[in-house]
Amino acid sequence: MGMADMGAFREAVAAWAAGGPDEDARELAERLDVRTAVLLEGPSDVAAVDALAALRGRDLAAEGVCVVAMGGAMNVGRHARLLGPSGLGLRLTGLCDARERPFYARGWAGAGAAEQHYFVCVADLEDELVRALGVPRVEEVVRAEGDLRPLRTFQSQPAQQGRDAGGQLRRFLGTKKGRKIRYGRLLVEALEPGRVPAPLDALLADL
Structure with missing residues (x-):
């Protein structure tokens, strides 16, 4: 299975979460043998996770x-219900900011996920990387x-x-469209192997 296939599954999940049909997501999940969903707030977090995974082979x-990428932590409840035990039956994990922890806790509980399995950044992932x-x-x-x-x-x-x-650096990264995503990858690639922020390191180890 390639990235293109998983990209198609992500698109199907986004359409389903937006109120569309579930057939494509269900069919792709089965065909691609998707087992785990990592729920992240936005594309810059995805870029960072993908970059660290690539660095580690x-x-x-x-x-x-x-x-x-859920398009904001407020959407975690819906995504957890669709993808977790109450939906596709995938194992759920994720990464969130400390202030978003209650959204994740409620989302996991609403999806029937027995384990509260996600990792928490102090402020946000950019803060952890800086x-x-x-x-x-x-x-x-x-x-x-x-x-x-x-x-x-x-x-x-x-x-x-x-x-x-x-x-200031954290604010700067969010001032221009696409900059936060680009630096999500670049800052991870600049890390020394032993300096990966604990929540990001723990997430990769958990997968």
Whole structure:
């Protein structure tokens, strides 16, 4: 099974979660032998998980693991019901921000998942990555991407003056469409092997 097949399953799940029919998702789950659904808030989290899996020589699609961007933590209940014990019967896991933990807890309970199995970032995954790398290393990655000048312009704005450098970097990553996704991958690829943030490391070990 390739990434294209798992991509088709992800698209079928998104359509089903949006109120569409369930036939395609059910058929693909069976044909592809999907066993685990990793529920993530958005595509930048998916980019980070996929990047770490690649660095560790893992082919999650071939292992029957589907990494799902839900379009926000508020959607976790619906996705958990569709994919978990009450729906397709997949094993559920995921990664969430500390403030989103109640959504995940309710989602897992509503889906009939016996284990509250997901991993929690202190603020969010970007915060975990910035702290793991340190501000100077993150700025090296930003410079290599040609984004240092936009970063300095952003940091000079009055609204950023009360934030520390790590907080400014996190905000900067979310200021332009697609930037957060790109840096989700780049920051993971910049990590030293022993410096992977604990929630991300634990998630990969759990798969």
